[in-house]
Amino acid sequence: MSKNLTEIDDGLAMDRQELVEKYLQNQLSEEERVLFDRLLEEDEEFRSEVQFMEDIQAVSQQEDERIFREQLLIFEKESNVRRMSGRYVKLLLAASIALVVSLGYVFWPKPQESMEQIFVEHFEPYRNVIQPVVRGEEQQKSEKQLAFQYYEQGKYDKAIVLFDKLYSTSKEPYYLFYKANALIQLNRAKEAIPLLEAHLKTKDTLAEKSPWYLAMAYLKINDKNNTKKWLQQVVEQNRYKAQTAQKLLRSLN
Amino acid sequence: MDQTLINAFRTNDAPVLKAFYHSSRSVFLNFGKKYGLDEADLLDVFQESFIGFRRLALSGKLDDVSSSAQTYLFGIGRKKMYDRLKEKKRSVPLEPNLIEEDAEEPIIFVDSPELNPRQLKMQKHFKALGKKCREVLTLFYYRGLTIEEITTIADYSNPNVVKAHKSRCLKTLRKLMMD
Numbered sequence: 001m002s003k004n005l006t007e008i009d010d011g012l013a014m015d016r017q018e019l020v021e022k023y024l025q026n027q028l029s030e031e032e033r034v035l036f037d038r039l040l041e042e043d044e045e046f047r048s049e050v051q052f053m054e055d056i057q058a059v060s061q062q063e064d065e066r067i068f069r070e071q072l073l074i075f076e077k078e079s080n081v082r083r084m085s086g087r088y089v090k091l092l093l094a095a096s097i098a099l100v101v102s103l104g105y106v107f108w109p110k111p112q113e114s115m116e117q118i119f120v121e122h123f124e125p126y127r128n129v130i131q132p133v134v135r136g137e138e139q140q141k142s143e144k145q146l147a148f149q150y151y152e153q154g155k156y157d158k159a160i161v162l163f164d165k166l167y168s169t170s171k172e173p174y175y176l177f178y179k180a181n182a183l184i185q186l187n188r189a190k191e192a193i194p195l196l197e198a199h200l201k202t203k204d205t206l207a208e209k210s211p212w213y214l215a216m217a218y219l220k221i222n223d224k225n226n227t228k229k230w231l232q233q234v235v236e237q238n239r240y241k242a243q244t245a246q247k248l249l250r251s252l253n
Numbered sequence: 254m255d256q257t258l259i260n261a262f263r264t265n266d267a268p269v270l271k272a273f274y275h276s277s278r279s280v281f282l283n284f285g286k287k288y289g290l291d292e293a294d295l296l297d298v299f300q301e302s303f304i305g306f307r308r309l310a311l312s313g314k315l316d317d318v319s320s321s322a323q324t325y326l327f328g329i330g331r332k333k334m335y336d337r338l339k340e341k342k343r344s345v346p347l348e349p350n351l352i353e354e355d356a357e358e359p360i361i362f363v364d365s366p367e368l369n370p371r372q373l374k375m376q377k378h379f380k381a382l383g384k385k386c387r388e389v390l391t392l393f394y395y396r397g398l399t400i401e402e403i404t405t406i407a408d409y410s411n412p413n414v415v416k417a418h419k420s421r422c423l424k425t426l427r428k429l430m431m432d
Contacts, residue, residue, distance in 0.1 A: 021393075021394075024394060024397075025397045026313055052427070052430075053394065055371060055372045055375050056375070056379075056390055056394045056423075056426070057394045057395055058366050058368060058372050059368065059372055059375050059376045059379050060379070060387070060390050060391040060394050060395040061365065061366065061395045062365065062368065062376065063379065063380075063387055063391055064391045064395050064396065065304060065308075065365060068265075068304065068307065069300075069304065071265075071267070071270075072274070072300050072303065072304075075270075075271050075274045075275070076296070076300075078271070078275075079274075079275055079278060124384075127380050132373065133368075133373070134373075153365075
Protein backbone atom coordinates (compact mmCIF):
# COMPACT_ATOMS: atom_id res chain seq x y z
CA MET A 1 0.00 0.00 0.00
CA SER A 2 1.57 3.21 -1.06
CA LYS A 3 -1.39 5.45 -0.35
CA ASN A 4 -1.13 7.75 2.59
CA LEU A 5 -3.36 7.62 5.59
CA THR A 6 -5.68 10.44 4.73
CA GLU A 7 -6.47 8.87 1.41
CA ILE A 8 -7.40 5.65 3.13
CA ASP A 9 -9.30 7.55 5.76
CA ASP A 10 -11.47 9.14 3.11
CA GLY A 11 -13.07 5.78 2.76
CA LEU A 12 -12.30 5.86 -0.91
CA ALA A 13 -9.34 3.53 -0.84
CA MET A 14 -10.81 0.89 1.33
CA ASP A 15 -14.02 0.51 3.17
CA ARG A 16 -14.11 -0.25 6.83
CA GLN A 17 -15.42 -3.74 6.47
CA GLU A 18 -12.45 -4.64 4.35
CA LEU A 19 -10.13 -3.18 6.94
CA VAL A 20 -11.66 -5.35 9.64
CA GLU A 21 -11.48 -8.38 7.40
CA LYS A 22 -7.81 -7.79 6.74
CA TYR A 23 -7.29 -7.49 10.46
CA LEU A 24 -8.99 -10.82 11.07
CA GLN A 25 -6.82 -12.46 8.44
CA ASN A 26 -3.63 -10.95 9.88
CA GLN A 27 -3.01 -9.03 6.70
CA LEU A 28 -2.88 -5.41 7.78
CA SER A 29 0.03 -3.41 6.47
CA GLU A 30 1.87 -1.06 8.83
CA GLU A 31 -0.18 1.96 7.92
CA GLU A 32 -3.45 0.09 7.87
CA ARG A 33 -2.60 -1.12 11.34
CA VAL A 34 -2.19 2.47 12.54
CA LEU A 35 -5.51 3.43 11.01
CA PHE A 36 -7.16 0.36 12.47
CA ASP A 37 -5.93 1.14 15.98
CA ARG A 38 -7.00 4.73 15.70
CA LEU A 39 -10.49 3.86 14.54
CA LEU A 40 -10.79 1.25 17.25
CA GLU A 41 -9.97 3.86 19.82
CA GLU A 42 -12.11 6.69 18.50
CA ASP A 43 -15.01 5.24 16.66
CA GLU A 44 -17.79 3.44 18.46
CA GLU A 45 -19.40 2.17 15.27
CA PHE A 46 -16.11 0.74 14.09
CA ARG A 47 -15.66 -1.06 17.39
CA SER A 48 -18.99 -2.76 17.08
CA GLU A 49 -18.17 -3.76 13.51
CA VAL A 50 -14.97 -5.41 14.74
CA GLN A 51 -16.90 -7.17 17.45
CA PHE A 52 -19.52 -8.38 14.99
CA MET A 53 -16.91 -9.91 12.73
CA GLU A 54 -14.97 -11.45 15.60
CA ASP A 55 -18.21 -13.04 16.73
CA ILE A 56 -18.74 -14.51 13.29
CA GLN A 57 -15.25 -15.90 13.46
CA ALA A 58 -15.88 -17.59 16.81
CA VAL A 59 -19.28 -18.92 15.81
CA SER A 60 -18.11 -20.23 12.46
CA GLN A 61 -15.13 -21.89 14.14
CA GLN A 62 -17.54 -23.98 16.20
CA GLU A 63 -19.48 -24.94 13.11
CA ASP A 64 -16.32 -25.74 11.19
CA GLU A 65 -14.91 -27.91 13.95
CA ARG A 66 -18.16 -29.79 14.31
CA ILE A 67 -17.99 -30.70 10.65
CA PHE A 68 -14.29 -31.55 10.91
CA ARG A 69 -14.95 -33.93 13.81
CA GLU A 70 -17.39 -35.76 11.57
CA GLN A 71 -14.68 -36.03 8.97
CA LEU A 72 -12.34 -37.56 11.55
CA LEU A 73 -14.97 -40.17 12.33
CA ILE A 74 -14.93 -41.14 8.68
CA PHE A 75 -11.12 -41.33 8.67
CA GLU A 76 -11.35 -43.51 11.76
CA LYS A 77 -13.86 -45.86 10.15
CA GLU A 78 -11.48 -46.33 7.28
CA SER A 79 -8.58 -47.09 9.55
CA ASN A 80 -10.61 -49.92 11.09
CA VAL A 81 -11.14 -51.37 7.64
CA ARG A 82 -7.44 -51.03 6.94
CA ARG A 83 -6.49 -52.94 10.03
CA MET A 84 -8.69 -55.87 9.10
CA SER A 85 -7.30 -56.40 5.68
CA GLY A 86 -3.78 -57.39 4.90
CA ARG A 87 -1.38 -55.30 2.92
CA TYR A 88 -1.91 -57.28 -0.26
CA VAL A 89 -5.67 -57.08 -0.07
CA LYS A 90 -5.32 -53.38 0.52
CA LEU A 91 -3.27 -52.91 -2.61
CA LEU A 92 -5.69 -54.95 -4.65
CA LEU A 93 -8.59 -53.01 -3.28
CA ALA A 94 -6.90 -49.71 -4.04
CA ALA A 95 -6.09 -50.86 -7.55
CA SER A 96 -9.63 -51.99 -8.24
CA ILE A 97 -11.11 -48.80 -6.86
CA ALA A 98 -8.75 -46.80 -9.03
CA LEU A 99 -9.82 -48.87 -12.01
CA VAL A 100 -13.51 -48.50 -11.31
CA VAL A 101 -13.10 -44.79 -10.74
CA SER A 102 -11.20 -44.27 -13.95
CA LEU A 103 -13.58 -46.47 -15.92
CA GLY A 104 -16.48 -44.62 -14.43
CA TYR A 105 -14.93 -41.37 -15.39
CA VAL A 106 -14.60 -42.43 -18.98
CA PHE A 107 -17.73 -44.43 -19.54
CA TRP A 108 -20.44 -42.97 -17.37
CA PRO A 109 -21.25 -39.59 -18.77
CA LYS A 110 -23.72 -38.61 -16.08
CA PRO A 111 -23.90 -41.05 -13.21
CA GLN A 112 -27.16 -40.93 -11.32
CA GLU A 113 -26.81 -39.48 -7.86
CA SER A 114 -26.24 -42.31 -5.43
CA MET A 115 -28.35 -42.73 -2.31
CA GLU A 116 -25.23 -41.93 -0.29
CA GLN A 117 -24.75 -38.63 -2.11
CA ILE A 118 -28.37 -37.72 -1.64
CA PHE A 119 -28.01 -38.54 2.03
CA VAL A 120 -24.94 -36.38 2.45
CA GLU A 121 -26.67 -33.48 0.78
CA HIS A 122 -29.78 -33.67 2.89
CA PHE A 123 -28.99 -35.01 6.30
CA GLU A 124 -28.05 -32.71 9.10
CA PRO A 125 -28.51 -33.63 12.75
CA TYR A 126 -31.43 -31.65 14.13
CA ARG A 127 -30.27 -28.65 16.10
CA ASN A 128 -30.33 -28.58 19.85
CA VAL A 129 -33.53 -26.89 20.96
CA ILE A 130 -33.67 -28.46 24.40
CA GLN A 131 -30.76 -27.23 26.41
CA PRO A 132 -28.93 -24.01 25.68
CA VAL A 133 -25.22 -24.62 25.99
CA VAL A 134 -23.69 -22.25 28.50
CA ARG A 135 -20.23 -21.20 29.46
CA GLY A 136 -18.62 -22.55 32.55
CA GLU A 137 -16.53 -25.17 34.18
CA GLU A 138 -17.09 -28.73 32.94
CA GLN A 139 -17.43 -29.98 36.51
CA GLN A 140 -20.34 -27.74 37.30
CA LYS A 141 -22.41 -28.74 34.32
CA SER A 142 -25.33 -31.09 34.69
CA GLU A 143 -25.34 -34.26 32.64
CA LYS A 144 -28.10 -32.82 30.51
CA GLN A 145 -26.02 -29.73 29.73
CA LEU A 146 -23.00 -31.86 28.96
CA ALA A 147 -24.97 -34.20 26.73
CA PHE A 148 -26.22 -31.36 24.57
CA GLN A 149 -22.86 -29.65 24.59
CA TYR A 150 -21.27 -32.82 23.20
CA TYR A 151 -24.08 -33.05 20.68
CA GLU A 152 -23.49 -29.51 19.47
CA GLN A 153 -19.75 -30.06 19.27
CA GLY A 154 -20.21 -33.18 17.17
CA LYS A 155 -18.91 -35.49 19.91
CA TYR A 156 -21.75 -37.85 19.19
CA ASP A 157 -20.37 -40.97 20.83
CA LYS A 158 -20.04 -39.16 24.13
CA ALA A 159 -23.48 -37.59 23.73
CA ILE A 160 -25.09 -40.98 23.14
CA VAL A 161 -23.84 -42.42 26.42
CA LEU A 162 -25.38 -39.52 28.32
CA PHE A 163 -28.64 -39.52 26.33
CA ASP A 164 -29.06 -43.17 27.25
CA LYS A 165 -28.51 -42.52 30.89
CA LEU A 166 -30.76 -39.47 30.96
CA TYR A 167 -33.54 -41.24 29.12
CA SER A 168 -33.51 -44.17 31.53
CA THR A 169 -34.02 -41.85 34.49
CA SER A 170 -36.26 -39.12 33.09
CA LYS A 171 -38.09 -40.89 30.23
CA GLU A 172 -38.19 -37.61 28.33
CA PRO A 173 -39.02 -38.66 24.75
CA TYR A 174 -36.77 -36.09 23.11
CA TYR A 175 -33.72 -38.08 24.21
CA LEU A 176 -34.83 -40.82 21.80
CA PHE A 177 -34.92 -38.29 19.01
CA TYR A 178 -31.50 -36.81 19.70
CA LYS A 179 -29.89 -40.19 20.25
CA ALA A 180 -31.27 -41.30 16.89
CA ASN A 181 -29.84 -38.22 15.22
CA ALA A 182 -26.44 -38.90 16.73
CA LEU A 183 -26.58 -42.55 15.67
CA ILE A 184 -27.33 -41.66 12.07
CA GLN A 185 -24.40 -39.30 12.11
CA LEU A 186 -22.16 -42.08 13.42
CA ASN A 187 -23.16 -44.40 10.57
CA ARG A 188 -25.36 -46.45 12.85
CA ALA A 189 -28.64 -45.58 11.16
CA LYS A 190 -30.05 -49.07 11.63
CA GLU A 191 -30.06 -48.59 15.40
CA ALA A 192 -31.71 -45.20 14.99
CA ILE A 193 -34.83 -46.55 13.28
CA PRO A 194 -36.52 -48.24 16.29
CA LEU A 195 -35.80 -45.15 18.40
CA LEU A 196 -37.44 -42.84 15.88
CA GLU A 197 -40.43 -45.15 15.57
CA ALA A 198 -40.81 -45.11 19.34
CA HIS A 199 -40.39 -41.35 19.42
CA LEU A 200 -43.05 -40.87 16.76
CA LYS A 201 -45.60 -42.56 19.00
CA THR A 202 -44.99 -40.12 21.83
CA LYS A 203 -46.61 -36.71 22.26
CA ASP A 204 -43.28 -34.92 22.12
CA THR A 205 -43.39 -31.71 20.08
CA LEU A 206 -40.39 -32.91 18.12
CA ALA A 207 -42.28 -36.02 16.99
CA GLU A 208 -43.51 -33.95 14.08
CA LYS A 209 -39.96 -34.23 12.73
CA SER A 210 -39.42 -37.94 13.22
CA PRO A 211 -40.81 -39.07 9.84
CA TRP A 212 -38.22 -36.97 8.01
CA TYR A 213 -35.42 -38.50 10.06
CA LEU A 214 -36.85 -41.98 9.53
CA ALA A 215 -36.59 -41.32 5.81
CA MET A 216 -33.00 -40.14 6.33
CA ALA A 217 -32.11 -43.27 8.33
CA TYR A 218 -33.48 -45.55 5.63
CA LEU A 219 -31.72 -43.49 2.99
CA LYS A 220 -28.48 -43.97 4.87
CA ILE A 221 -28.84 -47.76 4.86
CA ASN A 222 -29.78 -47.76 1.18
CA ASP A 223 -33.34 -48.95 1.74
CA LYS A 224 -35.07 -47.19 -1.09
CA ASN A 225 -38.59 -48.50 -0.50
CA ASN A 226 -38.75 -47.44 3.10
CA THR A 227 -37.11 -44.11 2.32
CA LYS A 228 -39.85 -43.42 -0.19
CA LYS A 229 -42.54 -44.64 2.19
CA TRP A 230 -41.50 -42.17 4.88
CA LEU A 231 -40.94 -39.32 2.48
CA GLN A 232 -44.46 -39.84 1.23
CA GLN A 233 -45.73 -39.62 4.80
CA VAL A 234 -43.85 -36.36 5.26
CA VAL A 235 -45.43 -34.96 2.12
CA GLU A 236 -48.95 -36.25 2.71
CA GLN A 237 -49.15 -35.09 6.30
CA ASN A 238 -47.34 -31.87 5.42
CA ARG A 239 -44.78 -32.35 8.14
CA TYR A 240 -41.32 -30.92 8.74
CA LYS A 241 -39.37 -30.70 5.44
CA ALA A 242 -42.41 -31.49 3.28
CA GLN A 243 -41.14 -29.48 0.32
CA THR A 244 -37.69 -31.00 0.38
CA ALA A 245 -39.25 -34.43 0.71
CA GLN A 246 -41.31 -33.80 -2.40
CA LYS A 247 -38.22 -32.90 -4.40
CA LEU A 248 -36.31 -35.86 -3.05
CA LEU A 249 -39.10 -38.23 -4.00
CA ARG A 250 -38.91 -37.01 -7.55
CA SER A 251 -35.16 -37.59 -7.73
CA LEU A 252 -35.51 -41.07 -6.27
CA ASN A 253 -38.12 -42.15 -8.78
CA MET B 254 6.57 -26.15 8.79
CA ASP B 255 5.36 -27.95 5.70
CA GLN B 256 3.17 -25.37 3.97
CA THR B 257 1.43 -27.99 1.85
CA LEU B 258 -0.01 -29.55 4.98
CA ILE B 259 -1.01 -26.22 6.51
CA ASN B 260 -2.71 -25.32 3.30
CA ALA B 261 -4.45 -28.68 3.23
CA PHE B 262 -6.09 -27.74 6.53
CA ARG B 263 -7.20 -24.41 5.07
CA THR B 264 -8.70 -25.90 1.95
CA ASN B 265 -9.73 -29.16 3.62
CA ASP B 266 -7.82 -31.31 1.17
CA ALA B 267 -9.14 -34.67 2.34
CA PRO B 268 -6.54 -37.03 0.77
CA VAL B 269 -3.62 -35.08 2.26
CA LEU B 270 -5.27 -34.79 5.68
CA LYS B 271 -6.26 -38.43 5.68
CA ALA B 272 -2.71 -39.53 4.94
CA PHE B 273 -1.36 -37.35 7.74
CA TYR B 274 -4.04 -38.65 10.11
CA HIS B 275 -3.36 -42.30 9.44
CA SER B 276 0.41 -42.10 9.48
CA SER B 277 0.43 -40.24 12.82
CA ARG B 278 -2.36 -42.22 14.38
CA SER B 279 -0.67 -45.60 14.49
CA VAL B 280 2.63 -44.20 15.77
CA PHE B 281 0.85 -42.21 18.45
CA LEU B 282 -1.31 -45.08 19.68
CA ASN B 283 1.74 -47.29 19.91
CA PHE B 284 3.67 -44.67 21.79
CA GLY B 285 0.77 -44.04 24.16
CA LYS B 286 0.08 -47.64 25.10
CA LYS B 287 2.76 -47.79 27.73
CA TYR B 288 1.17 -45.05 29.81
CA GLY B 289 -1.81 -47.12 30.77
CA LEU B 290 -4.61 -45.31 28.95
CA ASP B 291 -6.99 -47.60 27.15
CA GLU B 292 -7.38 -47.42 23.40
CA ALA B 293 -10.61 -45.42 23.47
CA ASP B 294 -8.98 -42.77 25.66
CA LEU B 295 -5.86 -42.69 23.55
CA LEU B 296 -7.86 -42.29 20.40
CA ASP B 297 -9.81 -39.48 21.98
CA VAL B 298 -6.57 -37.78 23.03
CA PHE B 299 -5.20 -38.22 19.54
CA GLN B 300 -8.26 -36.72 17.89
CA GLU B 301 -8.38 -33.78 20.28
CA SER B 302 -4.71 -33.16 19.54
CA PHE B 303 -5.33 -33.40 15.83
CA ILE B 304 -8.10 -30.81 16.08
CA GLY B 305 -5.84 -28.63 18.24
CA PHE B 306 -3.15 -28.89 15.62
CA ARG B 307 -5.62 -27.82 12.98
CA ARG B 308 -6.64 -24.79 15.04
CA LEU B 309 -3.01 -23.68 15.14
CA ALA B 310 -2.48 -24.37 11.45
CA LEU B 311 -5.51 -22.26 10.55
CA SER B 312 -4.49 -19.38 12.80
CA GLY B 313 -1.09 -19.14 11.13
CA LYS B 314 0.74 -20.00 14.35
CA LEU B 315 2.56 -22.90 12.76
CA ASP B 316 3.94 -20.98 9.82
CA ASP B 317 7.23 -20.15 11.50
CA VAL B 318 7.60 -23.32 13.53
CA SER B 319 10.63 -25.26 12.40
CA SER B 320 9.89 -28.76 13.70
CA SER B 321 8.07 -31.26 11.53
CA ALA B 322 4.29 -31.54 11.59
CA GLN B 323 4.31 -34.94 13.24
CA THR B 324 6.76 -33.89 15.96
CA TYR B 325 4.58 -30.93 16.78
CA LEU B 326 1.38 -32.95 16.74
CA PHE B 327 2.94 -35.45 19.14
CA GLY B 328 4.05 -32.59 21.35
CA ILE B 329 0.41 -31.58 21.71
CA GLY B 330 -0.53 -35.25 22.14
CA ARG B 331 1.92 -35.74 24.99
CA LYS B 332 0.55 -32.71 26.77
CA LYS B 333 -3.02 -33.88 26.38
CA MET B 334 -2.11 -37.37 27.51
CA TYR B 335 -0.49 -35.98 30.62
CA ASP B 336 -3.64 -33.98 31.38
CA ARG B 337 -5.85 -36.99 30.81
CA LEU B 338 -3.81 -39.13 33.17
CA LYS B 339 -4.01 -36.44 35.82
CA GLU B 340 -7.74 -36.15 35.29
CA LYS B 341 -8.08 -39.85 35.97
CA LYS B 342 -6.07 -39.23 39.12
CA ARG B 343 -3.57 -41.85 38.18
CA SER B 344 -0.01 -41.34 39.14
CA VAL B 345 1.63 -39.94 36.09
CA PRO B 346 4.74 -41.91 35.27
CA LEU B 347 7.86 -39.87 35.53
CA GLU B 348 8.59 -40.42 31.94
CA PRO B 349 10.69 -37.61 30.58
CA ASN B 350 9.17 -38.09 27.14
CA LEU B 351 5.79 -37.14 28.44
CA ILE B 352 6.55 -33.95 30.29
CA GLU B 353 9.73 -32.60 28.88
CA GLU B 354 9.26 -29.85 26.39
CA ASP B 355 11.43 -29.05 23.53
CA ALA B 356 13.12 -25.90 24.76
CA GLU B 357 13.32 -24.31 21.35
CA GLU B 358 9.75 -25.00 20.33
CA PRO B 359 7.21 -24.37 23.03
CA ILE B 360 4.14 -26.42 22.28
CA ILE B 361 0.88 -24.56 22.40
CA PHE B 362 -2.59 -25.92 22.66
CA VAL B 363 -5.56 -23.68 22.10
CA ASP B 364 -8.99 -24.76 23.24
CA SER B 365 -12.04 -24.04 21.18
CA PRO B 366 -13.34 -20.69 22.46
CA GLU B 367 -16.30 -20.75 24.80
CA LEU B 368 -19.00 -18.57 23.33
CA ASN B 369 -20.28 -15.58 25.31
CA PRO B 370 -24.03 -14.87 25.50
CA ARG B 371 -23.92 -12.52 22.52
CA GLN B 372 -22.13 -15.12 20.45
CA LEU B 373 -24.56 -17.82 21.56
CA LYS B 374 -27.35 -15.65 20.28
CA MET B 375 -25.51 -15.29 17.01
CA GLN B 376 -24.91 -19.01 16.87
CA LYS B 377 -28.65 -19.60 17.00
CA HIS B 378 -29.20 -17.28 14.04
CA PHE B 379 -26.15 -18.59 12.23
CA LYS B 380 -27.56 -22.10 12.34
CA ALA B 381 -30.78 -20.84 10.85
CA LEU B 382 -28.97 -19.44 7.79
CA GLY B 383 -28.82 -21.66 4.72
CA LYS B 384 -26.06 -24.20 4.28
CA LYS B 385 -24.40 -22.12 1.56
CA CYS B 386 -24.35 -19.03 3.75
CA ARG B 387 -22.80 -20.86 6.65
CA GLU B 388 -20.25 -22.26 4.28
CA VAL B 389 -19.19 -18.98 2.73
CA LEU B 390 -18.95 -17.22 6.09
CA THR B 391 -16.96 -20.08 7.61
CA LEU B 392 -14.55 -20.35 4.73
CA PHE B 393 -13.93 -16.63 4.74
CA TYR B 394 -13.95 -15.67 8.41
CA TYR B 395 -12.66 -18.80 10.07
CA ARG B 396 -10.60 -20.63 7.49
CA GLY B 397 -9.28 -17.38 6.10
CA LEU B 398 -9.65 -18.35 2.46
CA THR B 399 -9.57 -15.64 -0.19
CA ILE B 400 -12.59 -14.90 -2.35
CA GLU B 401 -10.80 -16.56 -5.27
CA GLU B 402 -10.11 -19.72 -3.29
CA ILE B 403 -13.73 -19.88 -2.17
CA THR B 404 -14.87 -19.57 -5.78
CA THR B 405 -13.06 -22.79 -6.64
CA ILE B 406 -13.58 -24.75 -3.47
CA ALA B 407 -17.27 -24.05 -3.02
CA ASP B 408 -18.15 -24.27 -6.70
CA TYR B 409 -19.16 -20.72 -7.48
CA SER B 410 -19.20 -19.50 -11.07
CA ASN B 411 -17.00 -16.45 -10.38
CA PRO B 412 -15.57 -14.32 -7.55
CA ASN B 413 -18.23 -11.65 -7.87
CA VAL B 414 -20.92 -14.16 -7.06
CA VAL B 415 -19.04 -15.12 -3.90
CA LYS B 416 -18.71 -11.48 -2.88
CA ALA B 417 -22.36 -10.77 -3.48
CA HIS B 418 -23.43 -13.89 -1.68
CA LYS B 419 -21.21 -13.18 1.27
CA SER B 420 -22.53 -9.67 1.72
CA ARG B 421 -26.11 -10.90 1.45
CA CYS B 422 -25.42 -13.44 4.18
CA LEU B 423 -23.82 -10.79 6.39
CA LYS B 424 -26.79 -8.55 5.90
CA THR B 425 -29.22 -11.28 6.90
CA LEU B 426 -27.18 -12.14 9.97
CA ARG B 427 -26.93 -8.49 10.98
CA LYS B 428 -30.66 -8.09 10.66
CA LEU B 429 -31.38 -11.22 12.68
CA MET B 430 -29.08 -9.99 15.42
CA MET B 431 -30.90 -6.69 15.65
CA ASP B 432 -34.37 -8.18 16.00
